Amino acid sequence: MGVDAPRILIGAEELATGVARLGAEISAAYGDGVVLVAVLKGSAVFLADLVRAMTVVPHVDFLAISPYAPGTGRVQLLKDLEIDIAGRDVVLVEDIVDTGLTATYILGELARRSPRSLAACALLDRRTTRIVPTPLAFVGFSVGTEFLVGYGLDFSERYRNLDMVAVGDIPTLQNDRDAYVKALYGR
Numbered sequence: 001m002g003v004d005a006p007r008i009l010i011g012a013e014e015l016a017t018g019v020a021r022l023g024a025e026i027s028a029a030y031g032d033g034v035v036l037v038a039v040l041k042g043s044a045v046f047l048a049d050l051v052r053a054m055t056v057v058p059h060v061d062f063l064a065i066s067p068y069a070p071g072t073g074r075v076q077l078l079k080d081l082e083i084d085i086a087g088r089d090v091v092l093v094e095d096i097v098d099t100g101l102t103a104t105y106i107l108g109e110l111a112r113r114s115p116r117s118l119a120a121c122a123l124l125d126r127r128t129t130r131i132v133p134t135p136l137a138f139v140g141f142s143v144g145t146e147f148l149v150g151y152g153l154d155f156s157e158r159y160r161n162l163d164m165v166a167v168g169d170i171p172t173l174q175n176d177r178d179a180y181v182k183a184l185y186g187r
Contacts, residue, residue: 003176005183006149006166010141015151015164018140019046022121023053025138026091033057035090035115037081039106040064042095045152045160046123050093059083063106075105081113090115091138095152096124100134107134124148124165141165147173149180159184 010018026034036058038047044062051058064079090110097103103120111118121138128145147170149155150162156177159168162184172179 003172003179003183006168006180008164008166009143009146009148010151010165012163015140016049018123019049020053022123022138022140023050024055026050026058026121027055029119029137030056030089030091032089033059035059035061035083035085035088036093037085037090037106037110038062038093039095039102040079041160042152042154043093043123046095047093050121059088061085063109065102065106075102077109084113085110086114087116089117090119092118092120094120094122096126096143096148097122097134097136098126098129099131101131103134103136104132123151 033056036047038044040062047060051060061081061083062079063077063081066076066078092103092106092110094103107118107120119137120135122136123140124143125136125139126143126145146167148165149159149168150165152160153165154160155168155173158177
């Protein structure tokens with residue numbers, strides 16, 4: 001017996017509307033242009049749609065960080081920016097802000113580089129699990145504590161390509177990381 005498809009939390013049309021709103025908000029706030037710094041890999045899908053929704057010309061760069069080292073609460077910068085952000089308006093683009101630890105770490109790293117202004121944009125904001133206060137200037141959707149996949153969010157590198165955000169069942173996925181593939185893709 002196959003597994004049912006995961007429950008859709010945010011469908012494709014609702015995502016498109018939310019991203020368009022965020023693109024308009026960021027464009028209005030930074031009429032002279034802005035540097036968008038995206039965190040790999042999860043925010044890449046969101047960033048691509050966000051850039052297309054903007055009416056100002058953004059510069060785009062990427063950061064990558066390691067997962068938290070067990071028991072340390074520390075991450076390591078794996079890929080740094082290629083452009084100098086000193087004196088420029090910068091918006092950190094995140095797929096989801098959960099505990100706030102990662103976003104706060106990255107915002108601190110970016111602030112040390114003397115941007116003219118620094119703000120954060122999150123497609124998904126999970127305020128209920130926040131450990132550290134993390135100011136988000138631009139928020140697409142507030143979400144609960146469910147495990148989410150799709151639109152850049154993955155489980156074991158699966159489901160990033162979905163045009164929706166869906167609720168995944170962790171035990172089901174741990175048992176079979178491809179559990180939803182047939183239900184979602186018909187194979």
